[in-house]
Amino acid sequence: MTVKVTWKLPDGTEITGAAEAGQNLMQAALAHDVPGVIGECGGTLSCATCHVHVAPEWAEACGAPEDFEDAMLDMADDRDETSRLSCQIEASDALDGLVLIVPDA
Ligand code: FES
Structure with missing residues (x-):
């Protein structure tokens, strides 16, 4: 099962791509060359370079x-109540169509 995810970039560009169920969304962003999502620590929760904002309509599905x-x-610049570290969000059926907003670097 693949899940459709859209990343909205600071310049207004959108990148939509597939994530495999069970894959984390930092890995998915790297697979689709999403600028601004770095994933420096490889998903071990020690860098915050995978910071994204979850679109408000997806907040509940993504959880806190x-x-x-x-x-x-x-550690992330521009943190707000929609912020998540995308290496900690796992693609699943419930997130098909998810929209993530990449912060301005
Ligand atoms: S990739 Fe480092 S905290 Fe997510």
Whole structure:
């Protein structure tokens, strides 16, 4: 099962691509060359370079960050209540059509 994900870039461009169910959305962003999602730590929750904003209509489906992710998000510029570290969001059927907003670097 693949899940459709759209990344909205700061310049207004959108990139839509597939993520495999179970794949995290930092890995999916790298697979689709989404600028601004770096994933420096490889998904081990120690860099915050995979920071994205979840579109408001998807907030509930994505859920809230766990405590450690929440603490790491403090390292991200431009953090707000829609912020998540995309390596901690796993693609699943429930997220098919998900829209993520890439922060301005
Ligand atoms: S890739 Fe480093 S915290 Fe997500």
